[in-house]
Amino acid sequence: MNEIRQRLKALRLELLRRNLDAWYISGTDPHASEYLPDRWQTRAFLSGFTGSYGIVVVTHEEAGLWTDSRYFLQAEEQLKGSGIKMYKHRVPDAIPPEVWLAKKLTPGSKVGFDPQTVTVSGFHNLSRFLDEAGINTVETPDLFEKIWENRPDLPQDKVFELNPSQTGLSRKDKRELVVAELKKYEADFQVITALDELAWLFNLRGSDIPYNPVFTGYGIVGKNEWILFANGAKIPVELKARLEKEKIGLAEYEDFFTWLKSVRGKKVFIDPGSASYSVFSTLQADNKIADGNSVVSLLKARKNSTELEGYRQAMKKDGAALVAFLFWLKENVAKGTETEFTAGRKLAEFRSQQEAFVGESFAPVMGYREHGAIVHLNVGEKDALLLKPEGILLFDSGGQYLHGTTDITRTIALGEVTLQQKTDFTLVLKGMIALSQSKFPLGTKGCNLDVLARMALWEHGLNYGHGTGHGVGHFLNVHEGPTSIRQEFNEVSLQPGMVLSNEPGLYREGEYGIRTENLMVCVEKETTAFGKFFGFETLTLCPIDTRLIDFELLSENERKWLNHYHQWVHKELEPWVSPELKVFLEELTAEV
Missing domain, CATH: 3.90.230.10 (Creatinase/methionine aminopeptidase superfamily)
Known part of the structure; x- marks a missing residue:
């Protein structure tokens, strides 16, 4: 547990350098995934807790991990000697992390968070409680880049294709269904951030995350937009040719936010439960935002x-x-x-x-x-x-x-x-x-x-x-x-x-x-x-x-x-x- 204590110490030094009183860690990745590639196993890295759900909050004096009833016994055991206390979440009378922060910190305090890894809904929930207490929320870079030596890179495994005989619908069919649903919101396109939605929409699968056959990427789907953002090395040559023949734009994963910044005067649909706050903040100034349960998620849930x-x-x-x-x-x-x-x-x-x-x-x-x-x-x-x-x-x-x-x-x-x-x-x-x-x-x-x-x-x-x-x-x-x-x-x-x-x-x-x-x-x-x-x-x-x-x-x-x-x-x-x-x-x- 000495290693965990050293990591907490390194994070607290970063908080001092940035004049922050606390840092809020959602425990997920830019895609709000439940299971994570090694690069985004931040909760396990910082706390030693290996469950699939948990929020970590670190102040200069205390640190807590909030998890649900599936993991109460496991978390108590894995956090022993770490300097991190386990708090119950999603049960009656539990004090959630945002309320805990509001009580622990004084007005004028600053709580940092990485907008890549906090959803729009998560941010609004956090800021609502902190605003009421006079506490400021501050967007920060990914501080794990500063304290995690030899942090793993994102996987480079190849994606593979499922054909309509397996999925029941072609990519074109799925796009048409999404476009029809987006008309109800008068939206030009939807931003796809959840990895299972991306895999379903493009009839592709991968192996970037243990147990989940998905790959790391983003997508844009609408009447006039049809783009897949993924590392080009992950897409086999024959598949790339088929996607291009279907007039699907291919771009690098790292170019996603650059493309978002170029969008002007559109009405964009996002799911606040899965889209990161960084997606919302990048788009909101120059576009109208429509939000709701992901159109793709609802279509995907109703199996053919x-x-x-x-x-x-x-x-x-x-x-x-x-x-x-x-x-x-x-x-x-x-x-x-x-x-x-x-x-x-x-x-x-x-x-x-x-x-x-x-x-x-x-x-x-x-x-x-x-x-x-x-x-x-x-x-x-x-x-x-x-x-x-x-x-x-x-x-x-x-x-x-x-x-x-x-x-x-x-x-x-x-x-x-x-x-x-x-x-x-x-x-x-x-x-x-x-x-x-x-x-x-x-x-x-x-x-x-x-x-x-x-x-x-x-x-x-x-x-x-x-x-x-x-x-x-x-x-x-x-x-x-x-x-x-x-x-x-x-x-x-x-x-x-x-x-x-x-x-x-x-x-x-x-x-x-x-x-x-x-x-x-x-x-x-x-x-x-x-x-x-x-x-x-x-x-x-x-x-x-x-x-x-x-x-x-x-x-x-x-x-x-x-x-x-x-x-x-x-x-x-x-x-x-x-x-x-x-x-x-x-x-x-x-x-x-």
Whole structure:
């Protein structure tokens, strides 16, 4: 931790040189990415905390890291001895970093921030609280350039192309859809800053960020503008020729802000939730700004029939790999040689044997016993627990296939389990089933449905701290906006074609964790005199461990859903598993 303290000291010296009282670090990159290339792992560099979400604030006397409930236990552990205190974020009664700063600093103080890495929304939220306290916000350069020796460069990996038979739409088709939407705002073009939106729009993929098949770049799309800003060395010669033939302008990544400065008299659409404040400040003086949820993001979230068929194929391959993994666990745990880490690698190995597998969709979570209560724990070889034929194992993992992205959590018994574990597991399952079976009218928001996944738990005085569902990309980011299913309000309603997770859980600190997760797609159910009604169709194919169910807590309807689900899983996966696993699959999906 001495290294972390030295980095904090170096940053504080920079603050002194610039006459700043604090520096606000969003913990992301110029594209508001969740997962980051090495160059932008600034939060981990400064604090030692390796979770995918966290804001860091450094003053001359104190330093804090704010993260959400997924990482409370992990952050407490990783920040020990660093001189950085962990603060809870996104939970009731939490004091967010901007409020903390307003209380800690005196009027007239100066808080610096890098406008490249703070979104427009993030800046307005920060400045609102600080302005009220008489504290100034000051744009600064990237101070990590001063304190980070041998900072990694951006990756130079090549991008590759997906054709319309995989995506369902050509680049031209997608541009026309975007232009039609932009007309509603009377906007000339949209600035694309989010990397998954860029990849979707141009039917390109890359490998700049672990687990997310995206590449670093910016885009401009409108009736008269059609430009891709990316390092030219990343684009193969043949692909470059095709893009130029389609009249797509190609420019270097570093030239993006120079081009923005040249824009005059336009009405430009940006998404304040993903566009950096530097994009906004560069454009605002000489142009009109229209803002809202990204047009590209909304189009991308509503998957077309080709994309949905791709998910279904990916689920069959993923399901076959998962059945092989469950069999491997059954055969090997009793030997006393396998750990959470080796189990994670084995699951990745089974997935890698599937055709069109590209890689994992996120770092796998393998949580045995008390580790299961650490929601997003990713153990290393040295700190992994030995698996034993007792207790429960929670594993959350996913795969990237050329035709779809998967994300699944299962909790399984490795041996004898307690009555409390069975009760907890069953209450979580009841919530997952309730959300799976929900039917709702057009215009329903995710927060309107979140209660369905929690009701059985709430009735027993139980709860979980994370959201219930997130969007999932099509061979793209495993966490995708703009919609979600969680208690917090999200203005984007659920619409047909949106693929979301359904993952209630329960965590007993120091004991175990339980989560059951399927992916599902929003579909039209019926139209009545009262309007259109939607529901969900489950996509994930993997047995649920019936040894952990207290059947006295299941209603007849819930038992019927479970049996129907298992019949479907058996039917779909039976042709995909090896002959020796067919009997095992039959056992796992037997009627209860």
